Amino acid sequence: MISTAHGISLPELLAATRQAGEVILEVYARDFEVEYKGDDSPLTEADQKGNAVLMEFLRGSYPEIPIISEENKTIDYSERKDWERFWLVDPLDGTKEFIKKNGEFTVNVALIENGVPVLGVVYRPTTETFHLGAVGEGAWRIEGDSWTLLESQAHYQTLDKVTVVASRSHLTPEVEQFVEDLKSAGKEVEFLSAGSSLKLCLVAEGKADVYPRFGPTMEWDTGAAHAVALAAGRQVNSRETGKALAYNKENLLNPYFIVE
Structure with a gap:
């Protein structure tokens, strides 16, 4: 247990995140009520209320660190391109899970330094x-x-039995091919499913071995869980380039990626 990291008070950050959750x-x-944004993604009162709690805490405690949040007005690239350090916030990741009331939604807060999620x-x-x-x-x-x-x-490529984060009943063609390639290499494949950024956390915890995400996500969807994965010794790499996701x-759209 540690109290500070990267100049941030962890008890205060955890308390603010819990308050947003409450x-x-x-x-x-x-x-x-459920509204729909311009991109047809759902928005609820909970997204906005959670965002308000986090903004109050981050602006009050760390006024020198700028913020990108899914629920804030988009900041032009010309204004943010030289930021060396900023907060990346998704106050309610998994709004669709929230609406379905399956409990698999999260509050996500990340600190990004020079394009890398460090906290x-x-x-x-x-x-x-x-x-x-x-x-x-x-x-x-x-x-x-x-x-x-x-x-x-251990890295999934070294294992005989691989647990893949994916829904067996909703495999995209790209993920199906990924799984077929594993089987062709002689590996036994199991599936594990979860909502929102919890998918990355399953790999960070070692409950799953790999998470192929071959669908659209935004930087705020992945930043916090990416930091957890990195800190746990995992990687979150672009499927196309093999390089770490940059922020x-x-x-702000992520490329397809693999958590490994």
Whole structure:
């Protein structure tokens, strides 16, 4: 258990993330309206209320660090391109899971330094579970007062039996091909499913061996869990280039990637 990382107070950051989760759960417990943004992605009162809690904390405690949040007005690249350090926030990752009421949604806060996620918190309000990653310090699963250190596991390519994060019933053709390639290499494949950024955390925890994400995501969808994965000794690499996902690009859309 550590109290600070990369100049940030972890108890304060965890408390603010939990508080955002609490206001989200207040909405979750009752009927709520669903709006749709210009890209047809859903938006609820919970997204906005969670965002308000996090903005108040981050702006009040770290006024010198700028913020990119899914729920804030888009900041022009000309303004942010020279940022060396910034917060990347998704106050409610998994809005579709939230609407379905399956509990698999998270509050995501990441600190990005020079394009790399160095600190990340992924909080699941329905189970009061945190995943925390601080690059250079370690990664933990936090439940109550219990901090469980997440340690690097063997790379999936070295294993005879590979657990893949994917829905068996909703495999895209690209993921189907990925799985077929594993089987062709003589590997036994099992599937494990989860919602939102929890998918990356399954690999960070060692409960799964690889997560091929061959569909669209935005930087705020992955930043916090990417930091957890990195701190746990994992990599999140572009499927096309094999290089680590970079942040604060002109276009905030991620390429297809593999968590390994």
